[in-house]
Amino acid sequence: MADMLVIVLVLCLCRELEGAVPQQRDQPQQWTEFETSLNQRLATMERQLTDKDVQIRNLETKLESHITVYSKYVTDNEREIQKKNIEINQLKERVRILTQKVNCVSSQDTYNDESVPTSDAVQINSDQTITGSESSERKSPRHRQTRVTQPSSVVAFHSELTQEPAVSKGNTVVFNHETLDEGQGYNPVDGIYIVPETGTYVFVWVMFAEFRQHIQTLLMVNGAVRGSSFSDAQEVHDLHQATSVVVLKVNQGDHVFIKVGHTSVTSVTFHYDRNYNGASTFSGWKLT
Structure with missing residues (x-):
């Protein structure tokens, strides 16, 4: 009986060993498949991380580009605000000068009303008279534009640029x-x-170009160019002065002025330093 039990146990053990051999043979293949799957997942994650890094670098580049653009935009706006402030100050100065001239003309009109006879006709020359209504028109605030001086009187003017306005081409x-x-x-x-x-x-005009600028100015008569000047300080950190003289035959009522021509920048600035360098000027006088 004992021998039978031993034989049975041996047979059972052999069967278990036979069943275990295939399992041990399949185990390396399962580990290989698991390792391959794991490596594939790790490779996928690495590619995703690389893609994310590229996206982050692209976003950083775009952000830097936007910051540069907006910084330039802010800087340009600040410069534009400064120009507008200068223009506002110029307008205020013009209003002040215009107010002074209006007050001066009003004072002259009051004096003329008191000194001119109240008759219907006012004698101007020995061979010319104007009515009282025409006399009132000649004394309007714009009377100086049509004023006729005596041929024997002195005709001359001189003006300075005591500010540093920003002036564009053609103005x-x-x-x-x-x-x-x-x-x-x-x-x-x-x-x-x-x-x-x-x-x-x-006609004489003197112009000062600001540092690192060149400026062409034109003498205009009724919209036609009759003279030119060029002040060039673009290549050096210095102030350059240009003086031009033009002798012209002009008629009563002609409009004479200085206009900006070619420039190195969009809006040029004329230098002003009365105590050291001087100022830009515009002068004229009648010869005959």
């Missing part, structure tokens, strides 16, 4: 500070000289 340079105006021809509000008498005139 008139307004010399805002008038120091002489015999003949009442120059207007410091718009920078235009209206010729009071027909004759031969000398």
Whole structure:
């Protein structure tokens, strides 16, 4: 009986060993498949991380580009605001000058009303008379544009640019500070000289180019170029002065002014330093 039990146990053990052999043979293949799957997943994750890094770098580049653009936009706006502030100050100065001129004209009109006879006709020359209504028109605030001076009187003007305005190409340079105006021809509000008498005139203008700029200025008569000047300080950190003289035959009522021509920048600035360098000026006088 004991021998039978031993035999049975041996047979059972052999069967278990036979069943275990295939399992041990299949185990390396399962580990290989698991390892392959794991490697594939890790490779996929690495590719995803690489793609994310590329996306992050692209976003950082775009962000830097946007920051650069917006910084330039802010800087340009700040410069534009500064220009607008300068223009506002110029307008305020023009209003102040215009108010002074209106007050001056009003005072002259009051004096003329008291000194001119109240008759219906006012004697102007020995061979010319105008009515009272025409006399009122000649004394309007714009009477200086049509004023006729005596041929023997002195006709001359001189004005300075005591500011540093930003002037664009094609615009008139307004010399805002008038120091002489015999003949009442120059207007410091718009920078235009209206010729009071027909004759031969000398016109002189002096311009200062700001650092690192070149400026061409033109002498205009009724919209036509009659003279040119060029002040060049573009290649050096220095101030360059240009002076031009033109002798012209002009008629009464002609409009003479200085206009900006070619420039190195969009809006040029004329240098002003009365105590050291000087100022840009515009002058003229009648020869005959």
